[in-house]
């Protein structure tokens with residue numbers, strides 16, 4: 460037997476060992492949107508994660524398969540990307556698989572708005588205010604537990620009309636400030652805010668930049684965020700059911716009028732929350 464034949468035989472023998480695990484991914488996803496990978500295995504796997512743009516997303520058991528939900532940023536460069544999937548089997552052996560996905564451009568537009576001098580002064584007096592106040596909020600955007608609390612589609616947290624979509628390029632007082640990483644609803648002062656799905660309140664605090672802020676942990680690294688609130692109705696640690704009121708809207712922090720800023724975080728990537736009201740993840 461030649462060495463080439465032997466190599467060929469080894470290759471074919473190796474195939475069945477990989478055939479019991481398959482990973483499925485969508486072919487395309489838009490900038491700023493969420494998507495998921497499905498992993499099917501004939502034997503339980505110990506651990507699996509997907510790496511997309513240097514960020515890891517763990518797989519969790521959902522029904523008869525495993526799912527990893529990933530998010531893309533609105534500034535993610537359109538083009539083809541490789542997602543690496545690492546699978547640790549029950550016996551400790553490791554499988555690697557890869558999936559290709561094409562990120563498509565989405566035009567979210569741009570907007571200019573102005574904040575009042577008093578608020579601007581307070582913000583400008585501390586140039587690192589936003590980063591400083593964001594740090595403790597970001598600490599909550601982690602996988603706290605492997606349980607999935609949410610079920611089905613998310614509901615809108617307030618009934619108001621949209622005042623600004625996710626992904627819009629923001630100019631505040633004529634200065635470029637980045638992308639709008641949430642969805643804004645018009646809401647009169649004191650409008651009660653509903654939990655869009657089941658989850659635990661993991662953060663509730665007043666900040667100068669984001670105003671009254673709440674973070675809900677929906678499990679498996681999925682979180683929703685609420686800014687500019689005027690009142691907290693439930694303390695940190697409260698388990699909420701879809702539709703429960705937990706806060707009231709306001710105009711606190713860097714805000715040009717009463718509204719609710721609703722954010723969504725997928726493994727610490729801010730994505731479009733409205734997609735989750737249309738699609739089941």
Ligand SMILES: [Zn+2]
Nearest residue numbers: 641642643720
């Ligand atoms: Zn906003």
